[in-house]
Amino acid sequence: MGLFGTSKRTVIISIDELLRHKGVRSEIAPRQYLQALRSLSRVIQREGVQVTAVIASSPLNKAPHNKLFEGVRVRYVKSEDITGGELIKSIKQAGPSSSVLVTIDKDLEQKTVNFLLVQ
Numbered sequence: 001m002g003l004f005g006t007s008k009r010t011v012i013i014s015i016d017e018l019l020r021h022k023g024v025r026s027e028i029a030p031r032q033y034l035q036a037l038r039s040l041s042r043v044i045q046r047e048g049v050q051v052t053a054v055i056a057s058s059p060l061n062k063a064p065h066n067k068l069f070e071g072v073r074v075r076y077v078k079s080e081d082i083t084g085g086e087l088i089k090s091i092k093q094a095g096p097s098s099s100v101l102v103t104i105d106k107d108l109e110q111k112t113v114n115f116l117l118v119q
Contacts, residue, residue, distance in 0.1 A: 057076060
């Protein structure tokens with residue numbers, strides 16, 4: 001049994017937020033996005049969850065918009081300012097009861113809770 005038990009969960013995460021938390025301060029390079037996606041891919045294999053990753057960038061050649069990259073569904077937004085909206089949209093599409101939002105942004109967390117209460 002994995003970290004999330006036997007039920008199928010979708011983990012939704014902002015790759016930009018993850019990399020900033022890890023200490024990336026300058027503009028994020030495409031190879032850094034790919035490294036993060038590959039790391040998430042290993043989690044998928046180990047834990048048996050689905051992952052949707054949101055990236056504030058133009059689509060990468062190896063990981064097109066709304067396609068799977070090594071098991072990770074990748075979505076893109078034009079800027080980090082609108083990442084929150086895409087994360088909430090991803091929760092809505094995956095099903096709020098089976099989604100797990102991974103974030104350190106307290107405002108986004110509150111927005112998500114408010115969204116789920118309205119559902």
